[in-house]
Amino acid sequence: MAHAQSLVKDIQVRGNQTVNREAILAQMSLKVGGGYSETDRAKDEASILRMGFFSAARIVPISDDAGTGWILRVEVEEYPTIKEVRVTGNTVVKTEDILAKLPESLRPGHIFNAAETRPASQAISEMYAAKGYSAQVVAFEPLEGSPQTLSLSLLEARVGDISVQGNRLTKDRTIRKLIRTRPGDVYSKNRWIADLNRIYGTGWFEADGGVVPEVTPADELGVLDLSVGLKEARTGTFNVGLQLDPQNSLAGLIRYSQANVGGTGQSFGVSFLQSTQGVGPSVDLDYTNPFIDNKNTTLRASLYSRVVFRFQGGLFGSGSSTSFTKDDQYYERRNGFSLGISRPVNDYVNRSFALRAEDVTTENVKQKLDSNGNPVNNYILQNGQVVVGTLGLSVERRDVPINPSRGYWLQMSLEPGYSNIDKVGGLTSDASILGPHLFGKASVEYRRYFSKGPARELNLDATRNVLAFRVRVGTIVGQVPFFEQYFAGGAESVRGYQEDRFWGRQTLTTTLEYRYPLQKSFSLIGFVDYGGAWGGYGGVNDFSQSSGPQLHLGYGPGLSFRAGPLGNIQLYLGFNEDGKTRTHFLIGNSF
Numbered sequence: 001m002a003h004a005q006s007l008v009k010d011i012q013v014r015g016n017q018t019v020n021r022e023a024i025l026a027q028m029s030l031k032v033g034g035g036y037s038e039t040d041r042a043k044d045e046a047s048i049l050r051m052g053f054f055s056a057a058r059i060v061p062i063s064d065d066a067g068t069g070w071i072l073r074v075e076v077e078e079y080p081t082i083k084e085v086r087v088t089g090n091t092v093v094k095t096e097d098i099l100a101k102l103p104e105s106l107r108p109g110h111i112f113n114a115a116e117t118r119p120a121s122q123a124i125s126e127m128y129a130a131k132g133y134s135a136q137v138v139a140f141e142p143l144e145g146s147p148q149t150l151s152l153s154l155l156e157a158r159v160g161d162i163s164v165q166g167n168r169l170t171k172d173r174t175i176r177k178l179i180r181t182r183p184g185d186v187y188s189k190n191r192w193i194a195d196l197n198r199i200y201g202t203g204w205f206e207a208d209g210g211v212v213p214e215v216t217p218a219d220e221l222g223v224l225d226l227s228v229g230l231k232e233a234r235t236g237t238f239n240v241g242l243q244l245d246p247q248n249s250l251a252g253l254i255r256y257s258q259a260n261v262g263g264t265g266q267s268f269g270v271s272f273l274q275s276t277q278g279v280g281p282s283v284d285l286d287y288t289n290p291f292i293d294n295k296n297t298t299l300r301a302s303l304y305s306r307v308v309f310r311f312q313g314g315l316f317g318s319g320s321s322t323s324f325t326k327d328d329q330y331y332e333r334r335n336g337f338s339l340g341i342s343r344p345v346n347d348y349v350n351r352s353f354a355l356r357a358e359d360v361t362t363e364n365v366k367q368k369l370d371s372n373g374n375p376v377n378n379y380i381l382q383n384g385q386v387v388v389g390t391l392g393l394s395v396e397r398r399d400v401p402i403n404p405s406r407g408y409w410l411q412m413s414l415e416p417g418y419s420n421i422d423k424v425g426g427l428t429s430d431a432s433i434l435g436p437h438l439f440g441k442a443s444v445e446y447r448r449y450f451s452k453g454p455a456r457e458l459n460l461d462a463t464r465n466v467l468a469f470r471v472r473v474g475t476i477v478g479q480v481p482f483f484e485q486y487f488a489g490g491a492e493s494v495r496g497y498q499e500d501r502f503w504g505r506q507t508l509t510t511t512l513e514y515r516y517p518l519q520k521s522f523s524l525i526g527f528v529d530y531g532g533a534w535g536g537y538g539g540v541n542d543f544s545q546s547s548g549p550q551l552h553l554g555y556g557p558g559l560s561f562r563a564g565p566l567g568n569i570q571l572y573l574g575f576n577e578d579g580k581t582r583t584h585f586l587i588g589n590s591f
Contacts, residue, residue: 006036009069015076018111019053024074027051028059036061036070052115054078079112080147089154092133092186098152101127112142112150124154132190133157136222157187159226160218166230170204171263175230177291178202180347187215187224193399194347196228201402204260206231207562208520235259235267251275257286265290275307279331279364282306297343300354308332308483309499330364330379332483340390352392359385360483365426380482380540381425382433388417388441388484398449405451405466415441419481427538428482439478446471447591463517469510470591472531476505488533489552491584495529496554496574498582504536504545511591515560525558527572553577560590 008030013021028044030036041059048057056077061070085108087095101123105113121137128135139153162183164175179195181188192213200211212229236258257269266289273282285303292299309331336358344350362381392413398404417439424433450467472493474486482503488494489501493509509531517523530553534546558572572584 007069008032008034008036009064009071011072011074013074013076015054015078017078018081019051019076019078023051024048024076028074030059030072036072041072048074048076050115052113052117053111055114079114080142081111082106082108082150083148084108085150085152086143087152087154089138089156090135091156092188093128093131093135097127098124098154106150114141117141128156132188134187134189134224155222157222157224159183159185159187160220160223161225161227163225163227164230165227167232167263169232169235169263170230170260170265174263174265174291175199177265177296180296181226187226191347192226197400197402199228199230200400202260202265203402204232204235204265206233279307280333292341295343297341300338300340300342302338304337305333305335308334330362333361333363335359335361342392348396350394350396352390352394354390354392355387356390357385357387360481362425379426380428380537381423382421382428382481382483383423384419384421384481386417386419386481386484388415390415398447399456403463404447404449404468405456405464406449408449409447411445413441413443415443417441417478417480417484419479419484421481427540433479433481437479439476439480439484441474441476441480441484443472443474445473463520465517466515468513468515468591471510472507474507480505482537485536486533488531491570491572491586493529494531494552494554495527495572495584496556496576496580496582497552501543502532502534502545502552504533506535506549507531507533508549508551513590521562523560525560525570525572527555527558527574529554529574556581 009032011025011028011030011032013024016024027047027050029040029047030044041061045057045059048054054076056075058075060073060075062073063069064071085099085102085106087098090098099107102120103116104110105116106120117137117140121140124137125135134157135154137152138155139151141151143149143151159181160183162176162179162181164172167175178198180198181191181195185191192215196211196213199205205211210231210233212231214227214229216225216227217223218225237256239253239255252274253271255269255271257267257271259267261267267287269284269286271282271284274280275282283305287301288298290296290298336356338354338356340352340354342350342352361383362379365379365381390413392411394412395408395410398407398409401409418436419433419439420436421433424431448469450469451464453464456464476485485503485505486507487500487503488507488509489497490499493511494502509529512528514526515523516525530551532546532549532551534549536545539545554574554576556572556574558570560568560570563569568586568588568590570584570586570590572586574582574584576582
């Protein structure tokens with residue numbers, strides 16, 4: 001039992017206006033009738049302060065008149081009631097979004113509670129992080145001189161120095177044109193990752209470990225220094241040899257290309273392809289300059305004379321119900337040029353304009369006779385000129401565009417066109433296409449990628465299982481030549497069918513792929529394709545066409561091998577809806 005002189009006889013509370021006396025007493029271990037000690041008094045002062053409602057709290061022990069116990073006077077300084085919350089220091093996150101993170105107790109009409117500021121500050125920092133930024137709350141208290149105004153002051157992390165190391169050929173100024181983050185900017189992790197992806201996607205640096213980023217705190221509070229270590233790859237190639245031509249026949253190839261001329265980022269290529277089918281060579285001259293001005297405008301130009309096979313064969317397989325012989329596989333000679341420019345709207349949106357002009361001549365046309373000696377129109381001949389403009393808008397939100405595992409890509413395009421056909425034959429002897437005509441094409445393509453695990457962020461080389469989806473839709477208005485229609489079937493649309501098996505003025509194709517990497521450069525693929533084209537010119541030989549929507553199923557396995565500057569080398573075995581097979585060979589990056 002406590003000695004009489006150490007007993008608490010009474011507890012008085014002063015200074016509280018909003019917080020009631022009972023709530024304060026509930027925080028205290030010292031009670032009326034209980035013992036008193038200096039240790040308990042100090043603990044109770046701290047407990048009252050932890051309530052968060054008071055800027056100061058004192059417990060003053062006073063001996064009673066009889067000297068037989070203690071009267072405790074609890075003196076508190078209560079924070080004022082909040083009338084306004086003033087946020088300063090925020091530039092990339094809206095004030096209303098920050099205010100929404102505050103608990104009810106830190107909003108106007110409530111007494112300020114300092115205990116709630118720590119979790120609220122943490123919530124605000126987490127919101128910044130979720131948006132790809134970094135910020136800390138440096139002050140969260142009533143404003144001096146205006147105590148009913150709650151001042152919330154933020155320090156957003158900003159970019160200090162940006163350094164690049166390891167580049168020998170590529171000029172510093174070239175790399176810095178790819179980096180849109182600037183010293184003094186609010187640090188955005190998402191923008192920095194987009195910069196790194198832009199560097200990584202050039203192909204100028206090694207695929208594995210060629211782009212190594214680092215973010216380190218600077219000496220100054222709230223400043224981050226950014227750096228990227230680079231390991232350059234070979235960007236010039238000269239090839240002489242054999243490859244499969246567009247008809248899957250052997251062709252002689254001579255090609256020279258340079259993807260980073262003088263370290264400036266400009267590229268050019270010259271290629272000569274001669275098929276064993278004796279159809280004449282295909283020659284291409286290509287040039288790209290990604291920095292023609294200080295707004296990151298890209299120029300692309302191409303001059304060419306190409307052979308386009310309309311109905312290609314397969315490497316092996318049971319084929320489709322219809323097969324073309326070499327005599328049936330007529331082709332087009334396209335002589336022309338293309339010129340395009342593109343410019344970013346922001347970090348993720350790009351706009352473009354391109355112009356293509358061609359003279360198209362149908363070749364290898366051979367008139368066949370039926371069993372009665374009557375001519376069979378087994379080809380479509382429309383010779384003439386075509387000029388097509390393309391207005392495009394694309395949105396890039398993939399994690400690593402060159403090898404995506406998450407995010408999406410969207411492209412919308414309008415293509416106003418002009419044609420002047422001067423010769424027709426075969427199945428298109430109707431003279432209505434002759435002469436000048438205007439037409440228009442509109443198309444949309446959407447790609448989406450899914451994978452498990454955390455976002456790759458700065459780990460650009462990481463591989464993982466990916467589910468990829470693509471849909472393409474297009475329509476045409478006006479009088480359009482046969483060769484400007486949409487074509488479906490083959491390696492890049494509906495596998496399991498002959499190339500260009502379906503054609504028309506409308507198209508819809510969808511693809512679902514599951515990509516399973518066995519190693520960084522080698523993957524197994526399972527695919528399902530569904531789509532077609534319809535509403536165009538009639539059939540050729542037994543290749544009947546549909547006037548209305550009629551979609552077709554293709555599916556099967558595939559292999560993909562990453563081959564440096566070439567991108568992916570892919571081989572697919574496609575099954576069609578009739579249960580027959582066709583193989584497809586593709587050089588280049590998949591979607």
